[in-house]
Every structure is written in C-alpha cells, then in structure tokens.
Amino acid sequence: MDYPEKQTTKSRALSVLRKTKLKTRMILTLGLLGTLQTVLIGSFAGYYLSESLYEEIGERALMVAKTVAATPAVIEGVRTRNIPALNQLARRLTETNEALFIVIGDHRAIRLAHPDPTRIGYSMGDDDGDYGQQALQHGQAYVARAKGSLGESMRGKAPVSTPETGNIIGIVSVGYSLEQVENTIRRYNFVLYGVVGLMLLFTVFSAIIIAGRFKRAIFGLEPEEIARLFQERDATLQSVREGIIAVNRDGVITTANRAAYETLELPENEPLAGKPILDILPESSLMSVLQTGQPDFDREVWLRGRQMVVNRLPVRQGEQIIGVVASFRRRDELDQVSRQLTRIQQYADTLRSQTHEYSNKLHTIAGLIQIGATEEALNLIGSEVSDHQALLHLLLEAVPDPIIAGCLLGKYNRAKEMGLRLEIDPGSQMADLPAELPRDQLVSVLGNLIDNALEATLHKAGNGGRVSLSMTDLGHELIFEVEDEGPGVPGPDRARIFERGFSTKGEKHGIGLHLVQQFVDRWGGSVTVENLSECGSRFTLYLPKTPMAGGHP
Structure with a gap:
C-alpha cells in the first residue's frame, strides 16, 4: 500500500518525466543503459582478469616446484642433507625463475634451504601453518595461497621422490609474491578502465546522435503529441463517410475505417489489418499503383460485385513508395446526387434560355404593336x-x-x-x-x-x-x-x-x-x-x- 507521501513523490516524478523532452529522455535512458552495461562488462572483465592472473601465477609456481623437485641435484641434496649445496642451488633457481623464494624441506617438512638462514632447521608449518602433508603423505603437487614471513604469496608445492624406489624424501615450495600480481592487475585495470571510459563517452555520444535522428524521423513531435495525432487521425477516418483502406509496400492492409466495412459489406468482427489486400479484394489495382507510383482519381471499378468510384494515392517517404491509400464510395450514391443535379441543371438551362428568348420576342412583339x-x-x-x-x-x-x-x-x-x-x-x-x-x-x-x-x-x-x-x-x-x-x-x-x-x-x-x-x-x-x-x-x-x-x- 502506497502512503500519500509516496504517491505524491511518484506523481511528481511522472510529471517531471512528462515535461522532459523526448530527446533528453532518450539521451538519459540510453546513457544510463550504456553506463550500466559498460560498468558491468568492465567489472566482469576486471574480475576475470584478476582470477586469470592468480591462476596463471599459481600454475607457474606449481610448474617451477615440480621442476625443482625433479632436479637430480635437489634429490641428492635432500637425501644427503647437504644444506649448503641446497641453499646455493635454491638461491640460483630463485633468481633464474624470478620467484619470491624457493624453500626445500625433508620428509618431515624441516627446512633444509630457505632465503632466511635463521629459519633453516625449523618446520615449514611455522611459516603458514601448512606442513605440506598433501605432498608428503599423498605425493600430490598443489597450489596454495598464504601469508608468510616474506609476505603474501601464491605457492606451488611438490614432493621430492627418489627415482629408484619412488619414496618421498622431501618437499619443495616455490612462492611468487602477490604484490607483483596486484601491480600487474592495477596496470591492466588502468588500461581497462580507460577503455571503459572511452566506451562510456562513445555511448553517450551515440545516444545523442540516435536521439537526434529519431526526433527528426518523427518530425520533432513528442510522444504525447503523436498519441494525440493518432487519436485525431483515427477519429477523422471513422467520421469520413467514404471507405478508406491503406496498404504498406508489401500490399498488406494497415488501416481500414468503419465505412470501408459497411461499403464492402464485410463483417466488422474480422479485422482487415495484417491481411493482404488481394485476399480481401482480388480485383484491386492498389498493387499497380505501388509499382508505378501514379495516383488514380475518380476511377470507376467493380469491387465485390459493386461499382465503386475510387481514388488511389501513393504514400511516399523521400523517393520511396511505402504504401497506398484508397478511398471509395458506391457509384449508386453518386448517381442519385448526379441525377438530381442533372435535372436541376436541365431545368435551369431551359428556364434561362426560354426566359431570355421570350423576353426578346415579347419586346419585339410589343414594338411591332406600338408602330402599328x-x-x-x-x-x-x-x-x-x-x-x-x-x-x-x-x-x-x-x-x-x-x-x-x-x-x-x-x-x-x-x-x-x-x-x-x-x-x-x-x-x-x-x-x-x-x-x-x-x-x-x-x-x-x-x-x-x-x-x-x-x-x-x-x-x-x-x-x-x-x-x-x-x-x-x-x-x-x-x-x-x-x-x-x-x-x-x-x-x-x-x-x-x-x-x-x-x-x-x-x-x-x-x-x-x-x-x-x-x-x-x-x-x-x-x-x-x-x-x-x-x-x-x-x-x-x-x-x-x-x-x-x-x-x-
């Protein structure tokens, strides 16, 4: 239930909307619609880009982890617990792969190589709570996102196995800083939002052009004016005593007034609009007017067994013929009027001629009598x-x-x-x-x-x-x-x-x-x-x- 205050607000909003010009309304509507679409598309693109980058960096970390875990030097270093060699190798591989860190641990997740020497000998679980059980116990490589001593990173972890027996003897964790990912995302977002802004400007500019052309196409009329003209046109058509039928360029009836139904004796409960003219009036010549573009006035034709007096006029839009309007009336109605006019004209001509002639004769006779x-x-x-x-x-x-x-x-x-x-x-x-x-x-x-x-x-x-x-x-x-x-x-x-x-x-x-x-x-x-x-x-x-x-x- 709407309260009086809400109803007043609604009525005011509708009143303001009606007073707004159609062009302004179209620009606002198209602009808002374009803005909404652009924002949604931009947000989706940004989200999809972020997720793709996170997924890509995770896959990269996992691939490097698997590669490092399969390196013979790493396998031998873990087996012999050669901590100096493993640390030296880890630093070189970190630089080569542009990673944030490469950590190597034994089968109990005790660090054997770490960028921070003070953390060597401690459990990897002290850093992020992940002891690598999925890799150490199940032999599965996986990707994890965690925040450790070196900052938040995307980590790929892979088990280190002996090639002879396949026993898991250690674990490799490769991390890539998410700060780099976020910098990349910000860089991409800057470009993306720039494109979104240009699209938004283009949308507003297009809305202005479309609204202007649409306004010209409807002859600068407002929707309310068009509705009023349509009602006036319909009232005019229905008030005309002549039958009127209009067809489009395909010969399909678009308009027929009440007099058309009565003159052609068609059932009024069957609308003519939307039907081909040749289905209703096979003898009609409206299609020839569509082809030639020549108007036809006061043509006497037979329609549905009745003689009609027909006028046909092509409807043009620029140089193109987009339809034909025909008006018609039964000939017997015109004949009745014509007979009356003919008789009146005959009587008038006869009386006028006789009056003029006999007036002259009477003057002549009067003159002859006067002179004897x-x-x-x-x-x-x-x-x-x-x-x-x-x-x-x-x-x-x-x-x-x-x-x-x-x-x-x-x-x-x-x-x-x-x-x-x-x-x-x-x-x-x-x-x-x-x-x-x-x-x-x-x-x-x-x-x-x-x-x-x-x-x-x-x-x-x-x-x-x-x-x-x-x-x-x-x-x-x-x-x-x-x-x-x-x-x-x-x-x-x-x-x-x-x-x-x-x-x-x-x-x-x-x-x-x-x-x-x-x-x-x-x-x-x-x-x-x-x-x-x-x-x-x-x-x-x-x-x-x-x-x-x-x-x-």
Whole structure:
C-alpha cells in the first residue's frame, strides 16, 4: 500500500518525466543503459582478469616446484642433507625463475634451504601453518595461497621422490609474491578502465546522435503529441463517410475505417489489418499503383460485385513508395446526387434560355404593336408557336422518355440563345431505351456532344450556324449522330480527342469527351468522329441495347 507521501513523490516524478523532452529522455535512458552495461562488462572483465592472473601465477609456481623437485641435484641434496649445496642451488633457481623464494624441506617438512638462514632447521608449518602433508603423505603437487614471513604469496608445492624406489624424501615450495600480481592487475585495470571510459563517452555520444535522428524521423513531435495525432487521425477516418483502406509496400492492409466495412459489406468482427489486400479484394489495382507510383482519381471499378468510384494515392517517404491509400464510395450514391443535379441543371438551362428568348420576342412583339405593324406581330407569334409546337410534337412522338426530351428541349433553346439552330431529324426515333440504361449518364453524354458541336459551330460559322441531331433505335443498337459546322477535327488529334485533359479550347476543357468515352467503354459501345466533306465534323455514338458482361455502370 502506497502512503500519500509516496504517491505524491511518484506523481511528481511522472510529471517531471512528462515535461522532459523526448530527446533528453532518450539521451538519459540510453546513457544510463550504456553506463550500466559498460560498468558491468568492465567489472566482469576486471574480475576475470584478476582470477586469470592468480591462476596463471599459481600454475607457474606449481610448474617451477615440480621442476625443482625433479632436479637430480635437489634429490641428492635432500637425501644427503647437504644444506649448503641446497641453499646455493635454491638461491640460483630463485633468481633464474624470478620467484619470491624457493624453500626445500625433508620428509618431515624441516627446512633444509630457505632465503632466511635463521629459519633453516625449523618446520615449514611455522611459516603458514601448512606442513605440506598433501605432498608428503599423498605425493600430490598443489597450489596454495598464504601469508608468510616474506609476505603474501601464491605457492606451488611438490614432493621430492627418489627415482629408484619412488619414496618421498622431501618437499619443495616455490612462492611468487602477490604484490607483483596486484601491480600487474592495477596496470591492466588502468588500461581497462580507460577503455571503459572511452566506451562510456562513445555511448553517450551515440545516444545523442540516435536521439537526434529519431526526433527528426518523427518530425520533432513528442510522444504525447503523436498519441494525440493518432487519436485525431483515427477519429477523422471513422467520421469520413467514404471507405478508406491503406496498404504498406508489401500490399498488406494497415488501416481500414468503419465505412470501408459497411461499403464492402464485410463483417466488422474480422479485422482487415495484417491481411493482404488481394485476399480481401482480388480485383484491386492498389498493387499497380505501388509499382508505378501514379495516383488514380475518380476511377470507376467493380469491387465485390459493386461499382465503386475510387481514388488511389501513393504514400511516399523521400523517393520511396511505402504504401497506398484508397478511398471509395458506391457509384449508386453518386448517381442519385448526379441525377438530381442533372435535372436541376436541365431545368435551369431551359428556364434561362426560354426566359431570355421570350423576353426578346415579347419586346419585339410589343414594338411591332406600338408602330402599328399588327399583321407582322401576329405572324411572329404564329411562327414562334408553330416552331415550338412542331418541336414538342416531334419530341413527344420520337422520344417518350421525359428526361431525354427535356435535355433536347433545353439544348434547342440554348442554341437559339447562341444564335444557332439545333435541328432534330424528323425521322428520328428513340423509344426502345433499355430500362437499365442510366438516363442521367446518357443525358450527360448527349449534352456534352451537343455542347461541343454548338461551340465549334459558333466559333466557325457564327450566328445562323446549324447543328444537326439524328437518333435511331432500330436493330440492336441505339445510334446518335451529331453534326456541326465547325472547323472539324485535325487528323493527328482524332486519336487523342477522348483523352482526359486534351483539348484545343484551352486548359479549362478536355473533360466532356473523356466522360463520353468512359461511359461508352463501360456500356460496351463505341464513339467515332469524322470530318464532313464540306465543313464540320460528325460524332456518332453506338450503344448496344444489351450491355456487355460486367459492363453495367
């Protein structure tokens, strides 16, 4: 159980940690971690070095002891108890092997040779309590660490045996001063700690570099800011009504919002993240965007048996493509909005044209009446009524569909407003329209073709120009022909005239004919363009009454 004081201390520590910059936190964390690792490694290395030196000096002492014990002169000196010869030999061997001392004793551990002559004749046990029983009784050479009259030393002890019978007749003790070992260890430790210090500095320097690069990689944001941005991004994704799916460079889904599940009718209890996009949407083209890096906007595709309008945008990190984000919405939702806008636009165009035209006619009739030209006024009224009645009669008989008829009536009035004539072939017939043919899209296609013809005619022929339209539904196709009196389409441009953005009218054009081509491709029809012998051009639209498989918009 935490007491209030401890809880206050914890809260203060957490508050201070949160206020500390990420770069500072990383430097402190990496620095402390590097320091801890360096200290542990240095301590282990120092300990291992010390133990290795102690072991090495012990092995050396043992090896010298065995060698001295096996020397014939030492064996003979111990057997005959030739103390002067043994002492002289021990001093020479001590200098030769750089040992602290070499002590030789008999089978009772009585010293026969010792650096201090006053200790000769006394038991070796008086020095360190070790009588050498392990060597004298069991014949085993061994290493011992003890503190004697000459200081602390590492000692190697070996039995002296007669070569003839193998009887143990004495013992040899060779000692190396531990002060030399400790000096060596201090010298090695000095180098070791110097290396550890350099490693520590390198660790801190590396921590500063890593923290700086990491900070730049996350655009200088703090962890709390990243968390807040992530929450905002998630809330934004979930609030968007369009479906959104993101994939990484391997084509694996990383993000999908709720609208994506609803639009594709996928079960929400099965997360999409971590699954390959081609397993969920085999017909997806996201992998091609990954390869080409070209964005794709307002593309109409089929996904899971439904027509979608899709936008795809590659995600780049520097020069590399690291993923693709796709947003999509069902086409029928856009169609509904498009139909409403199309009808409103048709009504507006029709009303605007009729208002402008009839305003001019009323002013003319009023002027004729004022000057007393009553007969001319009546003729003008009759001609106007006759023209509209004839057009309305033609449209009612040839085009029973009110949407298409309304479009043609609006274009007729617009042509008159522009000072042109839109003539509809009296022999036209367009009654056998398939029910599944989207009227709003057909109206858009016809409207684009007629508008282009009117603009081309006005540019070339001026006021009084004529645009002709003929329609037929005989056979298995719907055929629409639009002729104008414009400058025609140059031969090199015919192959590109239906490309998006290509136009000879300026940068704000180049969309209408591209939409025509898209609709025709989806429905399985075709559209052709040819120049007329005199002037102008003819656009012919062919639409099958039965769409091709999978081509239903």
